[in-house]
Amino acid sequence: MDLPVDVRALLRALEAGGYAAWVVGGCVRDMLMGRTPSDWDVCTDALTGQVAACFPGHAVLPTGEKHGTVTVVLHHQPYEVTTFRTEGAYSDGRHPDTVRFVPGLREDLSRRDFTVNAMAYHPDRGLVDPFGGRADIAAHLVRCVGKPTLRFGEDALRVLRALRFAAVLGFALDAATADAVRALHPRLALVAAERLRAELDKLLCGPAAPDVLLTYPDALVSLLPTDAPDWRARVAALARLPREAALPLRLAALWAGLPAARAQETLARLKYDNRTQRRTLTPLAHWGMPLPSQRPALRRAVRGLGADAVRDLLALRLAFAMGDACAGAAADEAERAAALLQELLASGACCTRAQLAVRGDDLLVMGVPPGPGVGRALDALLDEVIEERLPNARGALLAWLQKTAEKQKSPVRHGGG
Numbered sequence: 001m002d003l004p005v006d007v008r009a010l011l012r013a014l015e016a017g018g019y020a021a022w023v024v025g026g027c028v029r030d031m032l033m034g035r036t037p038s039d040w041d042v043c044t045d046a047l048t049g050q051v052a053a054c055f056p057g058h059a060v061l062p063t064g065e066k067h068g069t070v071t072v073v074l075h076h077q078p079y080e081v082t083t084f085r086t087e088g089a090y091s092d093g094r095h096p097d098t099v100r101f102v103p104g105l106r107e108d109l110s111r112r113d114f115t116v117n118a119m120a121y122h123p124d125r126g127l128v129d130p131f132g133g134r135a136d137i138a139a140h141l142v143r144c145v146g147k148p149t150l151r152f153g154e155d156a157l158r159v160l161r162a163l164r165f166a167a168v169l170g171f172a173l174d175a176a177t178a179d180a181v182r183a184l185h186p187r188l189a190l191v192a193a194e195r196l197r198a199e200l201d202k203l204l205c206g207p208a209a210p211d212v213l214l215t216y217p218d219a220l221v222s223l224l225p226t227d228a229p230d231w232r233a234r235v236a237a238l239a240r241l242p243r244e245a246a247l248p249l250r251l252a253a254l255w256a257g258l259p260a261a262r263a264q265e266t267l268a269r270l271k272y273d274n275r276t277q278r279r280t281l282t283p284l285a286h287w288g289m290p291l292p293s294q295r296p297a298l299r300r301a302v303r304g305l306g307a308d309a310v311r312d313l314l315a316l317r318l319a320f321a322m323g324d325a326c327a328g329a330a331a332d333e334a335e336r337a338a339a340l341l342q343e344l345l346a347s348g349a350c351c352t353r354a355q356l357a358v359r360g361d362d363l364l365v366m367g368v369p370p371g372p373g374v375g376r377a378l379d380a381l382l383d384e385v386i387e388e389r390l391p392n393a394r395g396a397l398l399a400w401l402q403k404t405a406e407k408q409k410s411p412v413r414h415g416g417g
């Protein structure tokens, strides 16, 4: 297993200070699986202040000092370095009451959630795998370290993490872990929204998410509408989205056709940011609208909903239509509309006020009085452009305004006159 140069340097610097240091957790799992780790975590017997002293001249940020974690920045890349620790009792199912720093690597590994996440590696000393993580990788299993009911009792988020790793890695849950998920998922209600959301997002973007969503619907019922009719059809639509589909599109697939208010309540409760909520809810609010087949109708849709929402809506409608054996025509319709949209956007066709070749100031100069009349005049111009009765060219737009003003017999007065 080849560690990046900076990670080796990190281990060496800690060892030069007289401490033990190992890479640990997800990065070891990912290396063994031939995946590129998303980040590198290091554990050590050095206390946080001692870690900082090993990196003179480098930024060492106190990102989680009460958990024994500091972030060491090397070449603009952050690395979390955490003192070996065990956690005390979790009386409320959410937070360890105490974090104890202990001398041993093994104890540190034993507090980790799953066997595949409870391994450490050192380039000279090799792999430390006290709970059979490597064998579980080979068997494609997510298995708790220790007794699953106990571990989920300590921190209920682990219920969702088990499903997240199953979805991301394409693994099954081992039998005891699966039983504990089914028994203890109501305790997810104890967990902070932000922690739930982070795991849910990763779950939904995992390649095996559809399997997990169909195998453990009850465990996810507080987060997704797994109890509503047609759950299978919605999961199947999710499975048909492009691999790179963004999170809002995935969420929208799972909520499609259901009352938008319920989706909104859940997204707000999980504290999704406004942008994600909007991007998820807009296509849902217009779920049943007739698909535009001509350029003007499509441009009106982009004007009303925004290009992203229209693109998402078409992708969703296509994903649903593809699953309906009798709806070949609907799939064709969605595909044609998507192709037309792409062409429209690529050509820079004007669909919004901001894209018009004139601005409010131009109208003021022409004598349109300041106030809501300016917006109305711009909207009237946009109507003409979208219906393709006028080109989006400054001269043509101003001439049309002038002519319209004359026709209405309310002659346009000139600015200074």
Ligand code: ATP
Pocket (backbone or CB within 6 Å): 024, 025, 026, 027, 038, 039, 041, 111, 112, 113, 114, 117, 118, 155, 157, 158, 161, 202
């Ligand atoms: P990813 O690649 O998505 O970052 P990861 O395995 O690194 O996956 P993290 O959430 O970053 O997952 O956590 C890092 C490590 O910390 C895990 O591999 C695991 O060993 C441990 N860990 C994280 N959260 C928990 C938890 N709630 N309970 C026990 N151990 C945990």
Ligand code: MG
Pocket (backbone or CB within 6 Å): 026, 038, 039
């Ligand atoms: Mg990680």
